[in-house]
Amino acid sequence: MAKNPSNGGGRGLRVVGTEEETSDSGTKQKRPARTNRVNHFELAYERIENLIVKCELKPGSELSMQDLQDLIGLGRTPIHHAVNRLALDTLIIVRPRHGLRIAPIDLSRERLLLSLRKDIERFVIELAAQRSGASHRNQMLHLNRILRERREVMDINEFNEIDRRIDQLMLIAAGEPFVEHTLRPLHTIFRRTGWLYHRQMPGSADLKATIDVHLSVLDAVANRHVDAALQASDALIAFVDDMFDDLEAKIDPSLLDVSIEPLCSQPRD
Structure with a gap:
């Protein structure tokens, strides 16, 4: 059986959002960590929501998904999930091919x-x-x-x-x-x-x-x-x-x- 790829010194790369489990044969396998993914989704939502509340993301300002990833420090999937929720909450305006806009205060x-x-x-x-x-x-x-x-x-x-x-x-x-x-x-x-x-x-x-x-x-x-x-x-x-x-x-x-x-x-x- 092929070995998992490793990075210098024999240490394997850490895969974010996965967990190790041991099969009956004793081989370690990766499986998705659902709880971690859900936590990342909620964490992304709460962090972006907090930036909006404190006007660190200013009302009416424009930014991209990548900008949010850099600000929040999480990957694209939880950021995308959070943005969709905040768009439903009318706090973010999603403009296809033109990025995002923080909803102004009306x-x-x-x-x-x-x-x-x-x-x-x-x-x-x-x-x-x-x-x-x-x-x-x-x-x-x-x-x-x-x-x-x-x-x-x-x-x-x-x-x-x-x-x-x-x-x-x-x-x-x-x-x-x-x-x-x-x-x-x-x-x-x-x-x-x-x-x-x-x-x-x-x-x-x-x-x-x-x-x-x-x-x-x-x-x-x-x-x-x-x-x-x-x-x-x-x-x-x-x-x-x-x-x-x-x-x-x-x-x-x-x-x-x-x-x-x-x-x-x-x-x-």
Whole structure:
């Protein structure tokens, strides 16, 4: 039987995404590592999503699949899989033969989508308050403690990580996987807009108000107070809606879409 090819010193090349298994004859064979592939798909999605949320991939910017591979450090297949999902989430625009474009921030559209998020969020929060088990409530109380302890010093990047964990936990506690496909991209869309608001709007770096509305949701759901949970969810959505008033009035349009030329502060001759 032919031997596996090796690289100097008798050491075989490591094949990414495969595992070794031993046959009855004692010969080592390669087989696909399905779990690793799935993990790479999810990892690619989360890394690109995070770059979009933090506007490191600027709204309206153009790039290629190869650019993403270089940024993320993963192969073409997981990047392609992640891009397809993000395109369905309306966060990336795929232009055949012309590469990719990060979806600009359309404040009018997002404000319209906020009403959709409100209805779905209420449904999820109500189910989470009714169905959450001891493990779910333990995790909610843990997140609650972190927010309270870090309330005075937390920055937007740290908050967004906690916020993402809260969103995931509420979906799991609700026990209705159907809504995740709609609500998860909505959360990402508004997390990006929230990042821009807290990083770019004067006087908006303080996160105490947004932390407080999230604490109200966690408290109510963890204690299974359904009516209070629904009121807290509505208050959170109202807080986000108020954010749009400032953004529409004051944000530089080029921050919403880099293809828009920044306005000059001085008049031209």
